[in-house]
Each structure stands twice: as structure tokens, then as C-alpha cells.
Amino acid sequence: MKLDRHHKKFQLNGNSFSSDQELLSYAHDFSKELYDFFETWFSKDPFILVNTSGSTGVPKEIMLQKEQMIHSAFATGTYFDLEENTTALLCLSANFIAGKMMLVRALILGWKLDVVLPDASPLKNIQKEYDFSAMVPLQLENSI
Numbered sequence: 327m328k329l330d331r332h333h334k335k336f337q338l339n340g341n342s343f344s345s346d347q348e349l350l351s352y353a354h355d356f357s358k359e360l361y362d363f364f365e366t367w368f369s370k371d372p373f374i375l376v377n378t379s380g381s382t383g384v385p386k387e388i389m390l391q392k393e394q395m396i397h398s399a400f401a402t403g404t405y406f407d408l409e410e411n412t413t414a415l416l417c418l419s420a421n422f423i424a425g426k427m428m429l430v431r432a433l434i435l436g437w438k439l440d441v442v443l444p445d446a447s448p449l450k451n452i453q454k455e456y457d458f459s460a461m462v463p464l465q466l467e468n469s470i
Contacts, residue, residue, distance in 0.1 A: 335410040335436030359420040410436030415459040417448035
């Protein structure tokens with residue numbers, strides 16, 4: 327499985343990318359969190375260090391195989407019937423596993439991902455509808 331490519335339909339904040347380097351350049355100017363993730367993701371290392379959410383205690387660092395993350399992305403897409411061109415919102419920190427998995431899903435499945443700063447009410451200034459997002463309970467409560 328080739329890990330150094332992104333799906334040709336992948337978009338980030340409405341931008342398409344012809345190469346991984348172009349995506350890295352955009353991420354560098356947009357967000358340190360995203361840049362750090364993409365730089366690690368596109369590296370040759372088959373593992374990635376992630377932080378758990380800490381929902382059951384102190385966040386922990388764990389090593390995951392990128393291939394397992396890819397399989398998880400495909401499983402989510404299959405389960406929820408989310409194909410390429412799915413519109414998705416990332417409103418979680420890319421420093422933690424949930425945010426990283428949103429990025430992996432979008433990269434691998436060819437989603438159109440919009441990124442907003444993590445906030446207790448992530449939808450308050452958004453007029454667009456999305457097919458998929460992941461939220462913490464407080465964000466969900468403030469969004470319904």
C-alpha cells in the first residue's frame with residue numbers, strides 16, 4: 327500500500343493539490359498542526375505517534391501503523407456509505423487521534439474537508455451543510 331499519495335479528489339478548504347508537496351506547502355501556511363501531521367504522514371516511517379483524547383484520564387501517546395489508520399478510514403467510509411467528494415468538517419484538534427483520523431479519512435477517501443479552529447460551538451458561524459464531522463460531546467450538544 328503506497329502511503330505517500332493522497333486521493334486525487336481530496337480537497338482542503340476548497341483547494342485541490344496536484345502533489346503532496348503542494349499540499350505540504352499549503353498546510354505550512356495554514357496551520358502548524360496540519361503541517362506537522364501531513365509531514366509525518368507523507369514520511370517513509372510506517373508508524374505515526376498519536377495522542378489519545380484523554381477522555382478516560384490523561385492523554386497518552388501511542389504508536390499506530392499508518393496502514394491500520396488507512397484500513398480504519400476505509401471501514402468508516404464503508405459503514406457510513408461515504409464515498410469520494412463527501413463534504414466533511416474538521417472541528418477537532420489535529421494533535422489528537424480524532425482529528426488525525428478525520429485527516430486520514432479525507433486524504434484516503436477523497437473528501438472535501440473544511441477545517442475550522444476547535445471551538446465549543448463549531449457550527450455557529452457556518453452556513454454550509456456537511457455530510458460528515460466528528461465532534462466531542464460538548465460540541466455536539468452546542469450544535470443541535
